[in-house]
Amino acid sequence: PAGKELTTPRLKREAALKAMSKYDISQRRACKLVSVDPKTVRREREPDNPHIRKRMREIASQRRRFGYRRIELMLAR
Structure with missing residues (x-):
């Protein structure tokens, strides 16, 4: 069975960060993989x-x- 759908920017950000750490891929590639803007991944929440x-x-x-x-x-x- 497939995982959860990535419907919110927060979930997409977490998925990209997880892909970057687990598979040792670049931020750009991880963002493209989960269809999220790189700025969303870089942004630190206040x-x-x-x-x-x-x-x-x-x-x-x-x-x-x-x-x-x-x-x-x-x-x-």
Whole structure:
């Protein structure tokens, strides 16, 4: 049986990294193999900041009509 379908960028990134380490192939070849952009594989995700997330939720609960962009502007102040 075949493995899981690679439907999200995260799964494709993990598959490319696994192929690179297991089969000792280049990043370019691994990316082509799993159909993912090399920038997706190189990108390091920024760690989550619970303080900012909590503050965003507070603003969102007070100002229900505000979207994430407007909330981000409020946080920048």
